[in-house]
Amino acid sequence: MKYVEEFRDPALAKGLSDAIARAADPDRTYRFMEFCGGHTHAIARFGLEDLLPGNIRMIHGPGCPVCVLPVARVDAAIALATQHDVILCTYGDLMRVPGSGFRSLTKARAAGADIRMVYSVMDALALARAHPDREVVFFAIGFETTTPPTAVAILQAAKEGLTNFSVHCNHVLTPAAMRAILAGGDTEIDGFVGPSHVSAVIGTGPYVEFTRDHAKPVVITGFEPLDVLQAVLQLVRQVNEGRIEVENEYARAVSDAGNLVAQQMMARVFTLRDRFEWRGLGWVDHSALRLTDAFASFDAERRFALELPTPTENKACACGDVLRGVKTPVECALYGDPCTPENPLGACMVSSEGACAADWTYGRFRREAAS
Amino acid sequence: MTRQVDMSHGAGGRAMARLIDDLFRAALDNPALARGHDAALLDLPPGRVVMSTDSFVISPLFFPGGDIGSLAVHGTVNDIAMGGGVPQALTAGFILEEGFPLADLERIVASMAKAARAAGVSIVSGDTKVVERGKGDGVFINTTGIGVVPDGVTIDPAQAQVGDAVLVSGTLGDHGVAIMASREGLEFGTDLTSDAASLNHMVAAMLRVAPDMRVLRDPTRGGLAAAVNEIAQASGVGIELDEATLPLRPEVRGACELLGLDPLNVANEGKLLAICPPARAEALLQVMQADPLGRDAAIIGRVIDDPRCFVRMRTGLGGARMVDWIAGEQLPRIC
Numbered sequence: 001m002k003y004v005e006e007f008r009d010p011a012l013a014k015g016l017s018d019a020i021a022r023a024a025d026p027d028r029t030y031r032f033m034e035f036c037g038g039h040t041h042a043i044a045r046f047g048l049e050d051l052l053p054g055n056i057r058m059i060h061g062p063g064c065p066v067c068v069l070p071v072a073r074v075d076a077a078i079a080l081a082t083q084h085d086v087i088l089c090t091y092g093d094l095m096r097v098p099g100s101g102f103r104s105l106t107k108a109r110a111a112g113a114d115i116r117m118v119y120s121v122m123d124a125l126a127l128a129r130a131h132p133d134r135e136v137v138f139f140a141i142g143f144e145t146t147t148p149p150t151a152v153a154i155l156q157a158a159k160e161g162l163t164n165f166s167v168h169c170n171h172v173l174t175p176a177a178m179r180a181i182l183a184g185g186d187t188e189i190d191g192f193v194g195p196s197h198v199s200a201v202i203g204t205g206p207y208v209e210f211t212r213d214h215a216k217p218v219v220i221t222g223f224e225p226l227d228v229l230q231a232v233l234q235l236v237r238q239v240n241e242g243r244i245e246v247e248n249e250y251a252r253a254v255s256d257a258g259n260l261v262a263q264q265m266m267a268r269v270f271t272l273r274d275r276f277e278w279r280g281l282g283w284v285d286h287s288a289l290r291l292t293d294a295f296a297s298f299d300a301e302r303r304f305a306l307e308l309p310t311p312t313e314n315k316a317c318a319c320g321d322v323l324r325g326v327k328t329p330v331e332c333a334l335y336g337d338p339c340t341p342e343n344p345l346g347a348c349m350v351s352s353e354g355a356c357a358a359d360w361t362y363g364r365f366r367r368e369a370a371s
Numbered sequence: 372m373t374r375q376v377d378m379s380h381g382a383g384g385r386a387m388a389r390l391i392d393d394l395f396r397a398a399l400d401n402p403a404l405a406r407g408h409d410a411a412l413l414d415l416p417p418g419r420v421v422m423s424t425d426s427f428v429i430s431p432l433f434f435p436g437g438d439i440g441s442l443a444v445h446g447t448v449n450d451i452a453m454g455g456g457v458p459q460a461l462t463a464g465f466i467l468e469e470g471f472p473l474a475d476l477e478r479i480v481a482s483m484a485k486a487a488r489a490a491g492v493s494i495v496s497g498d499t500k501v502v503e504r505g506k507g508d509g510v511f512i513n514t515t516g517i518g519v520v521p522d523g524v525t526i527d528p529a530q531a532q533v534g535d536a537v538l539v540s541g542t543l544g545d546h547g548v549a550i551m552a553s554r555e556g557l558e559f560g561t562d563l564t565s566d567a568a569s570l571n572h573m574v575a576a577m578l579r580v581a582p583d584m585r586v587l588r589d590p591t592r593g594g595l596a597a598a599v600n601e602i603a604q605a606s607g608v609g610i611e612l613d614e615a616t617l618p619l620r621p622e623v624r625g626a627c628e629l630l631g632l633d634p635l636n637v638a639n640e641g642k643l644l645a646i647c648p649p650a651r652a653e654a655l656l657q658v659m660q661a662d663p664l665g666r667d668a669a670i671i672g673r674v675i676d677d678p679r680c681f682v683r684m685r686t687g688l689g690g691a692r693m694v695d696w697i698a699g700e701q702l703p704r705i706c
Contacts, residue, residue, distance in 0.1 A: 004628060010615075013688040045633075047690020119630075225688055341698030352631065362692040365681045 007224030008046075016229040017051040023236045030056045032235050033325055034193040035178060037064030037353025038223045044362035046225040056232065059187070059325035060355035062177055062280055063195060065142040065170075066093045067323060067347045067354045070277045071311040073170055074099035074347075077139050079306040080168060081105060081113040086304070087131060089124035090139040091146075092117045093351040096344060100312045121146075121153040121167075128157070128165035137300045139168045145197040147171040147289065148262035151269040154291070154298050168300035169290050172276065174198045175206040176287035182214050184281070187325045191235040193228065194220035196250055203258025207246040221249040269295055279347060280323030319346035322355050329356040330367055336360065374473040381467065381501030394477060395497055398484045403460070403495035411495035413460055418519040421456035423447055426513040432475070434553045436546075436564030437640075439512055440479035444486035444494075445569045445640060446591070447514040452571040453587040453643065455526035455578065456518025461487065462496040463514050468507030479510065490569035492516070523582055530585035531606035535674040536652035538645045540573065540659050541566065541667040543595055544623040544637035552626065563622045568641030573662040577645065581655045586646035589639070596635040596694050598644050599672075599682045609677025612684040612694060618667040636697040646674065 024030065034040055040060045043049065049058070062068050074097050081088040088105070095105045095117060109115040114134075118124050121138050128136035140150045150167060157165045174195055181187055194207055199220045207218045217238040221231035230249050238245060248254055269292060276288030291299040317339070318332035329335050329348065339345040341357050348354035352361070379386035396404055403411040427443045437445075444461065451458045463483065467476065487494050494514075520526075545566040552561045570589065577584060586606075590598035595617075603610045619634055627634045641664060647655050652670055659665035672684075682694040 004624075008687060010688055017689075045686075045692060046688050047686040047692045048688070050690035051688065357698070361695045361698070365679070365683050365691075365693050 004224065007222065007226045009226065012226055013051060013229060016226065016233060020056070020229065020233050020236060021053050023233060023240065024053050024056055025240060026055065028055065030236060030239060031059055031188055031190050032056065032193055032232060033059040033061045033181070033187070033189045034228070035061035035063040035174065036195045036198070036223075037067065037351065037355075038196060039193055039228055040064070040355055040358050041353050042223050042225055042228055044358035047362075048225055048228055049363070049366075051229065052232065056236070059189060060322070060358075061325060062181070062278070062323040063143065063174065063198075064348070064351050064353040064355075065146070065172075066097050066351045067319065068172060068177070068278045068280065069094070069097065069141060069170060069347065070279045071099055071313050072277060072308065074104075075308050075311055076168065076306055077105060078103055078108050079308055080137055080139070080300065080304060081108050081115050082111075083306060084135065084304050086114070086135040086137045087127055088113070088115045088137050088139060089118045089127060090115070091141060094139065094141060096350050097347045098314075098345060100309045121149050125153050125157060125162070125165060128162050129160075132164060134164060136165050137168055137304070138165070139170070141170045143172055143174050143195070143198050144201045147266050147270065148201060148259070151265040154269050154295055155265065157298060158295065163297075166298050166300040166303050167291065169270070171270065171289045172278070173287050173289070174202070175210055176284055177278065177281060178210055179214065180278070180281045180284045180287065181324055182216070184324055189216060189325065190239050191217040191219070193231045193235070194218045194246075196220070196222045196227070196253065199250065199254040199258070201259050201262050204246050204248055204254065204256045205258070211244050211246055215244050217244050217247075219247045219249055220254055222253065268292070280320035314345050317346040319348045319356075322348050329359040332356070336364070376467045376469060376471040376473060376476065376501055378469055378501055378503070381499055387499065390499065391497075394473070394480055395499070398477075398480045399487070399494045399497070401493040401495060403493060404497070411460065411462075413495065415459055416519050418521055421451055421454035421518045421520055422516070423450035423454065424513065424515040425450060426511065428508070428511050429550070430508060431553055432479070432509055434565055435549050437567040438479055438482050439510060440482035441486040442567050442640060443512040443514045444483050444490060444492075445567050447516040448490045448492060448569040448571050449589045449643070451516050451518035452574040453526070453589050454518065455520045455524045455587065457521065457575065458490060458492040458516055458518045458571050460493050460495045461514050461516040463494050463512060464498040465500070466507055466511040467499065467501045468509050469501055469504040471509050476510065486569065490571055521578070524578055526584065526587050528586050528588065528602050528605040531602050531608050531610075531646045531674045532585065533608055533674055533676045534649050535585060535646050536649050536670055537599070537610060537612065537672040537674065538647070538652065538656060538659065539595065539618065539669060539671050540570070540643045540645070540665040542618045542620045542623065543590070543639060543642065544627065544634040545620060546640040547594070547637035548623045548626045551630070561622050561626065563620065566639055566641035568664050570641065570643050570664060573659065573664050574643070576658050576662060577655055580658050581647050581651045583651065584645060584647045584655070586644075588644045590642060590644055591640060592638050593697055594634070594636040594638055595644065596633070596682070597696050599694065600696050602644075602646065603680040603682050606674070607678070607680060609675040609680060610672055610682045611675050612672035612682065614684050614687045616669050616671045618669050635694055649673070
């Protein structure tokens with residue numbers, strides 16, 4: 001497949017793997033966090049661990065939209081669907097994320113709530129047009145990648161004068177999360193594999209600020225296996241040479257300025273929240289977006305009053321620590337028994353981008369040697 | 372006005388009798404059905420009898436490369452063939468929704484008849500029920516079939532042995548992606564058609580060169596991943612696949628990339644997985660490749676020792692990963 005196979009070339013991968021092995025100093029360890037779940041997934045799916053020397057450890061970051069959603073927001077999604085007779089539209093992964101009391105959107109739907117899995121926010125908009133007598137709510141999740149489409153949908157709804165469409169906004173910001181991880185002080189990281197698609201929107205600027213403030217190198221890279229290996233090689237070199245820079249390996253998609261049109265649309269429709277709760281990171285200042293007052297009528301949070309339970313999390317679930325890179329998935333007491341992708345007790349086991357699901361699905365044969 | 376199914380078509384009266392005579396019996400024409408008994412009487416060749424049933428609820432009913440009628444024949448014929456059986460007869464049960472166009476039903480039954488003829492099997496007994504509008508989705512079909520297993524042949528998912536070769540008869544994921552592409556709300560342009568086909572003739576040829584074949588499986592729902600995992604569990608072995616050898620169409624690869632699916636989890640309706648002693652693998656491969664339905668057949672892996680019964684894969688890049696069952700909800704109603 002054009003533009004994909006080129007970035008999965010076995011000979012080039014072998015070359016990069018050898019170059020990394022030569023560059024890595026055997027007398028030290030390297031701990032690199034791949035922020036994005038997309039990278040976590042690629043590393044597991046392509047078996048990249050096998051192409052890296054033992055002293056390079058990839059730490060999985062929080063860049064998985066459903067993983068970072070706190071229980072209270074999952075509860076809000078369930079309440080929206082069950083308390084207001086709306087058509088609730090959401091991306092598929094969210095369906096199985098457990099909320100308080102083991103409830104989930106999947107269970108709410110089985111009990112009769114009208115919940116639709118959509119592939120695009122535009123599908124939700126189409127539903128609103130097709131059902132003028134119903135309230136259609138799009139439960140928006142995701143980082144800067146999925147935010148511009150939500151903005152486009154809201155602008156379009158406003159233009160068409162749709163009055164039965166609204167958005168429950170849970171869009172969050174990558175740089176704020178990267179800062180929060182380091183501010184937590186319990187994760188040792190030598191450098192970051194920077195996001196692909198997020199960076200295509202926000203550009204390289206925010207990472208320049210980040211490296212300056214936190215003295216950690218960042219290599220922005222694509223989701224293909226060769227991209228990931230190349231980023232690791234560049235990070236190893238930066239560490240070896242004592243450089244702390246933002247390098248853009250993904251120049252085929254990411255410009256320094258990013259996507260200005262998308263940024264302008266986001267700025268029109270959304271504004272910074274003072275603070276937002278993240279699973280794993282807790283309340284983080286200026287880390288998420290809400291709708292501006294001009295678009296208040298499209299804001300489901302203002303439109304629907306919800307009765308919410310006191311959020312309860314499974315105490316044994318280590319999702320929070322996994323999302324900060326403090327624990328590996330297998331270090332969670334629930335991993336594999338009873339928490340599996342079929343029976344997820346924590347969000348990280350739900351999404352294919354979640355660190356626990358990726359490890360369980362692709363990597364668990366490594367965890368115990370065959371006897 | 373378009374003629375439609377109404378409640379009288381399932382009520383046991385004249386309308387039902389006419390539907391059976393004019394539509395079903397005419398299209399599916401065979402002596403057992405013509406007798407009009409409550410039950411079909413069959414003369415079977417000697418051997419052990421295999422039996423299988425499957426219900427079909429696919430949406431959309433008509434898709435590129437097939438329809439619910441042909442699929443209902445292929446599905447059960449293949450299940451019998453995967454048991455090592457030569458299919459002998461099928462039954463067909465229809466649940467029709469009030470208001471369903473009779474022209475569509477005719478098209479579906481004609482397609483069943485054609486598929487059955489190609490597979491060399493008769494549909495010898497049938498049943499029709501009608502449910503009120505809104506209580507079905509056009510038409511649901513159940514088919515049940517019986518086959519006879521020749522002496523000396525034993526196909527069993529628990530028979531895979533360490534060292535055995537794993538073969539697949541062609542490109543993976545074509546059916547699932549073709550269905551998804553034709554479904555409303557997921558439109559993406561592709562010329563891909565479903566691979567739905569009856570595999571019994573190819574299986575017969577395979578058994579002639581490899582009567583000691585150990586396992587056959589059609590990787591339908593859950594795709595190749597589910598099939599290999601079921602075999603590994605049943606046999607108490609591990610399986611190792613080579614990603615570089617997996618036959619995949621570029622369109623399927625592309626669609627799966629876009630939708631975030633693993634082609635190994637996507638359904639097939641005209642492919643089979645075979646496990647045989649290693650010495651037999653090359654001969655078997657040649658027979659498969661000589662069949663039009665097996666042109667893209669390949670040896671894709673081997674059975675290994677692993678008490679955990681894990682399926683793993685050497686990735687194209689030289690790494691390794693597990694191949695697991697798909698978790699959670701599959702895309703709905705693909706068969």
